[in-house]
Amino acid sequence: MGDRRITDHPILDFDEGEVIHFTFDGKPMEGREGDTIASALHANGVKVLGYHFKTKRPRGFYCAIGNCSACLMIVNGKSNVRTCTEPLLPGMVVEKQLDRGVPDDV
Protein backbone atom coordinates (compact mmCIF):
# COMPACT_ATOMS: atom_id res chain seq x y z
CA MET A 1 0.00 0.00 0.00
CA GLY A 2 3.01 2.23 -0.58
CA ASP A 3 1.01 4.26 -3.11
CA ARG A 4 -0.76 6.03 -0.27
CA ARG A 5 2.40 8.04 0.51
CA ILE A 6 2.63 11.22 -1.52
CA THR A 7 6.09 11.49 -3.10
CA ASP A 8 5.47 13.98 -5.87
CA HIS A 9 3.61 17.20 -4.98
CA PRO A 10 3.58 20.62 -6.71
CA ILE A 11 3.93 22.60 -3.45
CA LEU A 12 5.05 20.34 -0.63
CA ASP A 13 8.18 18.27 -0.12
CA PHE A 14 7.77 15.24 2.03
CA ASP A 15 11.08 13.98 3.46
CA GLU A 16 11.28 10.29 3.58
CA GLY A 17 11.65 10.08 7.34
CA GLU A 18 13.21 7.18 9.24
CA VAL A 19 11.22 3.98 9.17
CA ILE A 20 9.41 3.25 12.44
CA HIS A 21 8.40 -0.31 13.25
CA PHE A 22 5.21 -0.98 15.20
CA THR A 23 2.52 -3.63 15.43
CA PHE A 24 -1.19 -3.44 14.73
CA ASP A 25 -3.27 -6.25 16.26
CA GLY A 26 -0.07 -8.30 16.40
CA LYS A 27 0.92 -7.68 12.78
CA PRO A 28 4.26 -5.96 12.16
CA MET A 29 3.88 -2.67 10.25
CA GLU A 30 6.06 0.23 9.14
CA GLY A 31 5.42 3.92 9.57
CA ARG A 32 7.61 6.97 9.04
CA GLU A 33 9.08 9.52 11.37
CA GLY A 34 6.54 12.35 11.65
CA ASP A 35 3.54 10.03 11.40
CA THR A 36 0.72 9.91 13.90
CA ILE A 37 -0.53 6.42 14.72
CA ALA A 38 -3.60 6.96 12.52
CA SER A 39 -1.63 8.34 9.56
CA ALA A 40 0.75 5.36 9.70
CA LEU A 41 -2.17 2.94 9.79
CA HIS A 42 -3.80 4.73 6.90
CA ALA A 43 -0.58 4.49 4.90
CA ASN A 44 -0.78 0.74 5.50
CA GLY A 45 -4.35 0.67 4.19
CA VAL A 46 -5.95 0.32 7.62
CA LYS A 47 -9.14 2.37 7.87
CA VAL A 48 -10.97 0.48 10.61
CA LEU A 49 -9.49 1.57 13.95
CA GLY A 50 -11.99 -0.16 16.22
CA TYR A 51 -15.60 -1.18 16.67
CA HIS A 52 -18.28 0.74 18.54
CA PHE A 53 -18.66 -0.74 22.02
CA LYS A 54 -22.43 -1.17 21.67
CA THR A 55 -23.36 -1.37 18.00
CA LYS A 56 -20.12 -3.16 16.95
CA ARG A 57 -20.04 -1.00 13.82
CA PRO A 58 -16.58 -0.23 12.42
CA ARG A 59 -15.03 3.13 13.31
CA GLY A 60 -12.46 5.25 11.53
CA PHE A 61 -11.11 8.71 12.34
CA TYR A 62 -13.25 11.71 11.35
CA CYS A 63 -11.55 15.00 12.28
CA ALA A 64 -7.84 14.06 12.43
CA ILE A 65 -7.14 16.92 14.85
CA GLY A 66 -8.08 15.38 18.18
CA ASN A 67 -11.63 16.71 18.52
CA CYS A 68 -14.08 13.95 17.74
CA SER A 69 -12.90 10.77 19.55
CA ALA A 70 -13.72 8.48 16.60
CA CYS A 71 -10.07 7.33 16.45
CA LEU A 72 -9.67 5.97 19.99
CA MET A 73 -7.48 2.83 20.17
CA ILE A 74 -5.44 0.81 22.65
CA VAL A 75 -1.76 1.77 22.54
CA ASN A 76 0.82 -0.07 24.66
CA GLY A 77 -2.08 -1.37 26.74
CA LYS A 78 -3.58 2.05 27.40
CA SER A 79 -7.11 2.55 26.04
CA ASN A 80 -8.79 5.65 24.61
CA VAL A 81 -5.64 7.04 22.97
CA ARG A 82 -6.46 9.65 20.33
CA THR A 83 -4.46 8.03 17.56
CA CYS A 84 -5.07 10.84 15.05
CA THR A 85 -2.81 13.20 17.02
CA GLU A 86 -0.60 10.79 19.00
CA PRO A 87 2.87 10.59 17.41
CA LEU A 88 3.97 7.13 16.27
CA LEU A 89 6.96 5.84 18.27
CA PRO A 90 9.19 2.82 17.63
CA GLY A 91 7.89 -0.45 19.01
CA MET A 92 4.36 0.75 19.74
CA VAL A 93 1.80 -1.99 20.24
CA VAL A 94 -1.43 -0.72 18.66
CA GLU A 95 -4.74 -2.54 18.93
CA LYS A 96 -8.31 -1.98 17.85
CA GLN A 97 -10.55 -0.93 20.71
CA LEU A 98 -13.81 -2.88 21.08
CA ASP A 99 -15.14 -1.51 24.35
CA ARG A 100 -15.25 1.72 26.29
CA GLY A 101 -11.76 1.10 27.64
CA VAL A 102 -10.48 1.40 31.18
CA PRO A 103 -9.25 4.58 32.86
CA ASP A 104 -5.57 4.43 33.81
CA ASP A 105 -4.01 5.26 37.18
CA VAL A 106 -7.20 4.79 39.14
Next chain:
Amino acid sequence: MMYDIDLVVIGGGPAGLMAANTATEAGAEVLLLERDGHLGGQLVKQTHKFFGSEKQHASVRGIDISTMLGDRLDSFGERATVWKNATAIGFYEDGVITVDHDGIYKKVKPKRVVVATGASEKFLSFPNNDLPGIYGAGAVQTMMNVYGIRPGHRVLMIGAGNIGLIVSYQLMQAGVSVAAIVEGLPQIGGYAVHAGKVRRAGVPILTSHTILRADGKESVERATIARIDRTWNAIPGTEKTIECDVICISVGLTPLAELLWQAGCEMRYIPSLGGSVPLRNNCLETTVKGVYVAGDVTGIEEASAAMVEGHLAGLEAAASLGFKGDRYSEERKDCMEQLAALRSGPTAEKIRTGLACAECL
Protein backbone atom coordinates in the same frame (compact mmCIF):
# COMPACT_ATOMS: atom_id res chain seq x y z
CA MET B 1 2.09 24.88 42.02
CA MET B 2 0.13 27.85 40.70
CA TYR B 3 1.63 29.81 37.82
CA ASP B 4 0.99 33.58 37.91
CA ILE B 5 1.28 35.44 34.64
CA ASP B 6 -0.09 38.54 32.87
CA LEU B 7 -1.83 36.80 30.00
CA VAL B 8 -2.66 33.27 28.97
CA VAL B 9 -3.59 32.66 25.35
CA ILE B 10 -5.43 29.39 24.78
CA GLY B 11 -4.80 28.07 21.28
CA GLY B 12 -1.77 28.46 19.03
CA GLY B 13 -3.54 28.93 15.70
CA PRO B 14 -3.61 32.15 13.64
CA ALA B 15 -5.68 34.08 16.23
CA GLY B 16 -3.76 32.86 19.28
CA LEU B 17 -0.35 33.40 17.70
CA MET B 18 -1.25 36.97 16.76
CA ALA B 19 -2.67 37.67 20.23
CA ALA B 20 0.45 36.30 21.92
CA ASN B 21 2.80 38.19 19.60
CA THR B 22 0.96 41.49 19.99
CA ALA B 23 0.62 41.31 23.78
CA THR B 24 4.26 40.29 24.26
CA GLU B 25 5.43 43.09 22.01
CA ALA B 26 3.37 45.54 24.08
CA GLY B 27 5.26 44.42 27.19
CA ALA B 28 3.09 41.73 28.82
CA GLU B 29 4.39 38.37 29.97
CA VAL B 30 2.53 35.78 28.01
CA LEU B 31 1.93 32.03 28.21
CA LEU B 32 0.58 30.34 25.08
CA LEU B 33 -1.14 26.95 25.44
CA GLU B 34 -1.25 24.68 22.40
CA ARG B 35 -2.97 21.31 22.48
CA ASP B 36 -0.94 19.95 19.58
CA GLY B 37 2.77 19.19 19.43
CA HIS B 38 3.33 22.11 17.07
CA LEU B 39 2.08 25.70 16.65
CA GLY B 40 0.00 27.01 13.77
CA GLY B 41 -3.40 25.40 14.32
CA GLN B 42 -5.03 24.76 10.96
CA LEU B 43 -2.54 27.01 9.14
CA VAL B 44 -0.13 24.07 9.00
CA LYS B 45 -2.21 22.35 6.33
CA GLN B 46 -3.16 25.39 4.28
CA THR B 47 -0.99 25.16 1.19
CA HIS B 48 -3.01 27.76 -0.71
CA LYS B 49 -2.08 31.43 -0.95
CA PHE B 50 -4.12 33.81 1.18
CA PHE B 51 -6.35 36.61 -0.09
CA GLY B 52 -6.90 39.96 1.61
CA SER B 53 -4.34 42.72 1.84
CA GLU B 54 -0.60 42.74 2.48
CA LYS B 55 -1.19 43.24 6.22
CA GLN B 56 -2.99 39.89 6.33
CA HIS B 57 -0.15 38.20 4.44
CA ALA B 58 -2.03 38.07 1.12
CA SER B 59 -0.45 35.74 -1.48
CA VAL B 60 1.58 33.97 1.23
CA ARG B 61 0.69 30.31 1.86
CA GLY B 62 -0.89 29.43 5.21
CA ILE B 63 1.94 27.04 6.12
CA ASP B 64 4.49 29.86 5.71
CA ILE B 65 2.42 32.33 7.75
CA SER B 66 2.41 29.78 10.56
CA THR B 67 6.21 29.58 10.56
CA MET B 68 6.56 33.39 10.44
CA LEU B 69 4.27 33.90 13.44
CA GLY B 70 5.92 31.12 15.44
CA ASP B 71 9.42 32.48 14.75
CA ARG B 72 8.34 35.96 15.79
CA LEU B 73 7.06 34.65 19.11
CA ASP B 74 10.35 32.78 19.61
CA SER B 75 12.28 36.02 19.11
CA PHE B 76 10.82 37.51 22.32
CA GLY B 77 12.79 35.02 24.42
CA GLU B 78 11.51 34.25 27.89
CA ARG B 79 8.81 36.94 27.92
CA ALA B 80 6.70 34.58 25.80
CA THR B 81 6.41 31.02 27.05
CA VAL B 82 4.92 28.33 24.84
CA TRP B 83 3.56 25.08 26.22
CA LYS B 84 2.96 22.54 23.48
CA ASN B 85 1.02 19.32 24.06
CA ALA B 86 -0.87 21.43 26.58
CA THR B 87 -4.66 21.13 26.71
CA ALA B 88 -6.65 23.62 28.78
CA ILE B 89 -9.10 21.29 30.50
CA GLY B 90 -10.91 23.65 32.84
CA PHE B 91 -11.63 27.36 33.30
CA TYR B 92 -12.99 28.14 36.77
CA GLU B 93 -14.94 31.02 38.29
CA ASP B 94 -11.94 32.19 40.32
CA GLY B 95 -9.99 32.62 37.08
CA VAL B 96 -7.91 29.46 37.45
CA ILE B 97 -7.21 27.53 34.27
CA THR B 98 -6.22 23.88 34.61
CA VAL B 99 -3.92 22.36 32.02
CA ASP B 100 -2.81 18.86 31.02
CA HIS B 101 0.76 19.59 29.87
CA ASP B 102 2.57 16.51 28.57
CA GLY B 103 0.52 14.40 30.97
CA ILE B 104 1.24 16.66 33.97
CA TYR B 105 -1.63 18.51 35.67
CA LYS B 106 -0.91 22.21 36.09
CA LYS B 107 -2.80 25.26 37.34
CA VAL B 108 -2.43 28.76 35.94
CA LYS B 109 -3.90 32.00 37.25
CA PRO B 110 -3.46 34.74 34.67
CA LYS B 111 -4.56 38.37 34.97
CA ARG B 112 -6.09 38.24 31.50
CA VAL B 113 -7.06 35.46 29.09
CA VAL B 114 -7.48 35.30 25.32
CA VAL B 115 -9.50 32.26 24.29
CA ALA B 116 -8.64 31.33 20.71
CA THR B 117 -9.67 27.68 20.63
CA GLY B 118 -10.95 27.67 17.05
CA ALA B 119 -13.63 25.38 15.71
CA SER B 120 -14.49 21.81 14.84
CA GLU B 121 -16.04 20.37 11.69
CA LYS B 122 -19.78 19.84 11.50
CA PHE B 123 -21.31 16.54 10.54
CA LEU B 124 -24.18 15.49 8.31
CA SER B 125 -26.96 12.96 8.93
CA PHE B 126 -27.46 10.15 6.41
CA PRO B 127 -27.55 6.35 6.64
CA ASN B 128 -24.12 4.79 7.26
CA ASN B 129 -22.49 8.16 7.90
CA ASP B 130 -20.25 6.44 10.48
CA LEU B 131 -18.45 4.22 7.95
CA PRO B 132 -14.67 4.49 7.94
CA GLY B 133 -13.68 6.47 4.85
CA ILE B 134 -16.08 9.30 5.69
CA TYR B 135 -13.89 12.14 6.85
CA GLY B 136 -14.14 15.83 7.54
CA ALA B 137 -12.64 17.88 4.71
CA GLY B 138 -10.15 19.32 7.18
CA ALA B 139 -9.14 15.81 8.23
CA VAL B 140 -8.36 14.90 4.64
CA GLN B 141 -6.37 18.10 4.28
CA THR B 142 -4.40 17.22 7.42
CA MET B 143 -3.68 13.68 6.20
CA MET B 144 -2.43 14.95 2.83
CA ASN B 145 -0.67 18.19 3.60
CA VAL B 146 0.76 17.48 7.04
CA TYR B 147 1.43 13.72 6.94
CA GLY B 148 1.75 13.20 3.18
CA ILE B 149 -0.85 10.44 3.03
CA ARG B 150 -3.52 10.08 0.35
CA PRO B 151 -6.90 9.42 1.96
CA GLY B 152 -7.94 7.05 -0.84
CA HIS B 153 -8.30 6.81 -4.60
CA ARG B 154 -11.59 8.50 -5.44
CA VAL B 155 -13.36 11.09 -3.34
CA LEU B 156 -16.90 12.44 -3.26
CA MET B 157 -16.88 15.95 -1.75
CA ILE B 158 -20.00 17.18 0.08
CA GLY B 159 -20.13 20.96 0.19
CA ALA B 160 -19.00 23.62 -2.28
CA GLY B 161 -17.94 26.29 0.20
CA ASN B 162 -14.34 27.48 0.16
CA ILE B 163 -13.06 24.51 2.19
CA GLY B 164 -14.82 21.96 -0.06
CA LEU B 165 -13.44 23.65 -3.18
CA ILE B 166 -9.90 24.15 -1.88
CA VAL B 167 -9.59 20.62 -0.49
CA SER B 168 -10.92 19.19 -3.78
CA TYR B 169 -8.16 21.01 -5.64
CA GLN B 170 -5.55 19.89 -3.10
CA LEU B 171 -6.74 16.27 -3.46
CA MET B 172 -6.01 16.51 -7.17
CA GLN B 173 -2.59 18.05 -6.45
CA ALA B 174 -1.89 14.96 -4.33
CA GLY B 175 -2.91 12.68 -7.17
CA VAL B 176 -6.35 11.68 -5.88
CA SER B 177 -9.36 11.78 -8.19
CA VAL B 178 -12.45 13.76 -7.20
CA ALA B 179 -15.67 12.21 -8.53
CA ALA B 180 -17.87 15.24 -7.92
CA ILE B 181 -18.64 18.06 -5.51
CA VAL B 182 -22.19 17.98 -4.18
CA GLU B 183 -23.80 21.16 -2.86
CA GLY B 184 -27.27 21.46 -1.31
CA LEU B 185 -27.71 25.14 -2.09
CA PRO B 186 -28.69 26.21 -5.61
CA GLN B 187 -25.39 28.12 -5.88
CA ILE B 188 -21.73 27.56 -5.06
CA GLY B 189 -20.84 29.01 -1.65
CA GLY B 190 -17.09 29.49 -2.15
CA TYR B 191 -15.14 32.01 -4.23
CA ALA B 192 -15.51 31.81 -8.02
CA VAL B 193 -11.72 31.60 -8.42
CA HIS B 194 -11.60 28.32 -6.44
CA ALA B 195 -14.67 26.91 -8.21
CA GLY B 196 -13.13 27.74 -11.59
CA LYS B 197 -9.95 25.83 -10.75
CA VAL B 198 -11.73 22.57 -9.92
CA ARG B 199 -14.16 22.90 -12.83
CA ARG B 200 -11.32 23.43 -15.29
CA ALA B 201 -9.78 20.23 -13.93
CA GLY B 202 -12.96 18.43 -14.95
CA VAL B 203 -14.71 18.02 -11.61
CA PRO B 204 -18.48 18.55 -11.80
CA ILE B 205 -20.04 20.76 -9.11
CA LEU B 206 -23.59 19.54 -8.59
CA THR B 207 -25.65 22.27 -6.93
CA SER B 208 -29.13 21.51 -5.49
CA HIS B 209 -27.89 17.98 -4.77
CA THR B 210 -27.40 16.03 -1.57
CA ILE B 211 -26.02 12.72 -0.38
CA LEU B 212 -28.74 10.18 0.45
CA ARG B 213 -26.59 7.37 1.85
CA ALA B 214 -23.20 5.72 1.94
CA ASP B 215 -22.64 2.00 1.50
CA GLY B 216 -19.79 -0.42 2.01
CA LYS B 217 -18.92 -3.44 4.07
CA GLU B 218 -16.20 -2.25 6.47
CA SER B 219 -15.54 1.09 4.80
CA VAL B 220 -17.00 3.31 2.07
CA GLU B 221 -17.44 1.72 -1.35
CA ARG B 222 -20.09 3.95 -2.88
CA ALA B 223 -22.49 6.82 -2.25
CA THR B 224 -25.97 7.62 -3.50
CA ILE B 225 -26.74 11.23 -4.35
CA ALA B 226 -29.88 12.92 -5.66
CA ARG B 227 -31.19 16.27 -6.80
CA ILE B 228 -33.24 18.13 -4.19
CA ASP B 229 -36.15 20.52 -4.52
CA ARG B 230 -36.54 23.94 -2.90
CA THR B 231 -37.62 22.38 0.38
CA TRP B 232 -34.48 20.21 0.45
CA ASN B 233 -36.35 16.98 -0.30
CA ALA B 234 -34.80 14.47 -2.72
CA ILE B 235 -36.57 14.33 -6.09
CA PRO B 236 -37.50 10.69 -6.85
CA GLY B 237 -35.91 9.32 -10.00
CA THR B 238 -32.83 11.57 -9.79
CA GLU B 239 -30.76 9.18 -7.61
CA LYS B 240 -27.26 8.42 -8.85
CA THR B 241 -24.65 6.00 -7.52
CA ILE B 242 -21.09 7.26 -7.24
CA GLU B 243 -18.25 4.77 -6.80
CA CYS B 244 -15.81 6.19 -4.23
CA ASP B 245 -13.69 5.03 -1.29
CA VAL B 246 -13.74 8.39 0.50
CA ILE B 247 -16.58 10.78 1.28
CA CYS B 248 -15.43 14.17 2.44
CA ILE B 249 -17.82 16.23 4.56
CA SER B 250 -17.41 19.96 4.20
CA VAL B 251 -20.59 21.44 5.58
CA GLY B 252 -19.14 24.07 7.84
CA LEU B 253 -17.60 24.48 11.25
CA THR B 254 -18.83 25.18 14.74
CA PRO B 255 -17.00 27.16 17.46
CA LEU B 256 -15.12 25.15 20.12
CA ALA B 257 -16.53 27.19 22.99
CA GLU B 258 -16.63 24.74 25.94
CA LEU B 259 -14.13 26.75 28.00
CA LEU B 260 -16.17 29.93 27.54
CA TRP B 261 -19.32 28.19 28.76
CA GLN B 262 -17.42 26.94 31.80
CA ALA B 263 -15.94 30.37 32.48
CA GLY B 264 -19.49 31.72 32.63
CA CYS B 265 -19.41 33.90 29.52
CA GLU B 266 -22.82 34.82 28.21
CA MET B 267 -23.37 32.90 24.98
CA ARG B 268 -25.85 33.26 22.13
CA TYR B 269 -26.80 30.78 19.41
CA ILE B 270 -26.23 32.55 16.08
CA PRO B 271 -26.60 30.13 13.14
CA SER B 272 -24.84 32.38 10.63
CA LEU B 273 -21.73 32.30 12.86
CA GLY B 274 -21.78 28.50 13.13
CA GLY B 275 -23.31 27.92 16.57
CA SER B 276 -23.13 29.33 20.08
CA VAL B 277 -20.75 32.26 20.34
CA PRO B 278 -19.73 34.56 23.20
CA LEU B 279 -21.25 38.02 23.45
CA ARG B 280 -18.51 40.65 23.44
CA ASN B 281 -17.74 44.32 22.93
CA ASN B 282 -16.00 45.69 19.85
CA CYS B 283 -12.63 45.07 21.56
CA LEU B 284 -13.48 41.35 21.88
CA GLU B 285 -13.89 41.30 25.67
CA THR B 286 -16.65 38.92 26.81
CA THR B 287 -19.16 39.36 29.64
CA VAL B 288 -16.52 37.95 32.00
CA LYS B 289 -14.12 40.81 32.68
CA GLY B 290 -10.60 40.10 31.50
CA VAL B 291 -11.62 37.25 29.20
CA TYR B 292 -11.11 38.07 25.53
CA VAL B 293 -11.87 35.98 22.43
CA ALA B 294 -10.43 35.81 18.91
CA GLY B 295 -10.69 33.67 15.80
CA ASP B 296 -13.24 31.01 14.93
CA VAL B 297 -14.43 30.63 18.54
CA THR B 298 -16.08 34.06 18.08
CA GLY B 299 -17.91 32.84 14.96
CA ILE B 300 -16.72 31.04 11.84
CA GLU B 301 -14.81 33.22 9.38
CA GLU B 302 -11.39 32.50 7.93
CA ALA B 303 -7.76 32.78 8.99
CA SER B 304 -7.26 36.37 7.80
CA ALA B 305 -10.02 37.67 10.08
CA ALA B 306 -8.77 35.39 12.87
CA MET B 307 -5.31 36.99 12.70
CA VAL B 308 -6.69 40.53 12.89
CA GLU B 309 -8.99 39.56 15.76
CA GLY B 310 -6.02 38.00 17.54
CA HIS B 311 -4.07 41.21 17.04
CA LEU B 312 -6.93 43.28 18.48
CA ALA B 313 -7.57 40.96 21.44
CA GLY B 314 -3.86 40.83 22.32
CA LEU B 315 -3.57 44.59 22.03
CA GLU B 316 -6.62 45.20 24.25
CA ALA B 317 -5.73 42.58 26.86
CA ALA B 318 -2.23 44.07 27.20
CA ALA B 319 -3.55 47.66 27.25
CA SER B 320 -5.96 46.82 30.07
CA LEU B 321 -2.92 45.81 32.14
CA GLY B 322 -1.23 49.12 31.41
CA PHE B 323 0.94 47.90 28.54
CA LYS B 324 0.05 50.57 26.04
CA GLY B 325 2.60 51.48 23.40
CA ASP B 326 2.76 54.80 21.50
CA ARG B 327 1.00 53.21 18.57
CA TYR B 328 -1.86 51.70 20.58
CA SER B 329 -4.67 53.92 19.23
CA GLU B 330 -3.36 53.70 15.71
CA GLU B 331 -3.10 49.89 15.81
CA ARG B 332 -6.53 49.55 17.34
CA LYS B 333 -8.09 51.70 14.63
CA ASP B 334 -6.18 49.79 11.98
CA CYS B 335 -7.46 46.41 13.24
CA MET B 336 -11.05 47.65 13.19
CA GLU B 337 -10.62 48.96 9.65
CA GLN B 338 -9.06 45.71 8.46
CA LEU B 339 -11.91 43.69 9.96
CA ALA B 340 -14.48 45.97 8.33
CA ALA B 341 -12.73 45.57 4.96
CA LEU B 342 -12.53 41.78 5.23
CA ARG B 343 -16.24 41.67 5.99
CA SER B 344 -17.30 44.18 3.36
CA GLY B 345 -18.16 41.95 0.38
CA PRO B 346 -21.62 40.67 -0.55
CA THR B 347 -20.64 37.11 0.52
CA ALA B 348 -19.94 38.40 4.04
CA GLU B 349 -23.50 39.64 4.46
CA LYS B 350 -24.48 36.82 6.83
CA ILE B 351 -21.31 37.34 8.89
CA ARG B 352 -22.13 41.04 9.27
CA THR B 353 -25.68 40.20 10.36
CA GLY B 354 -24.45 37.56 12.80
CA LEU B 355 -21.79 39.83 14.27
CA ALA B 356 -24.34 42.57 14.84
CA CYS B 357 -26.05 40.14 17.26
CA ALA B 358 -22.81 39.05 18.97
CA GLU B 359 -20.91 42.35 19.32
CA CYS B 360 -23.56 43.86 21.52
CA LEU B 361 -21.85 44.82 24.76
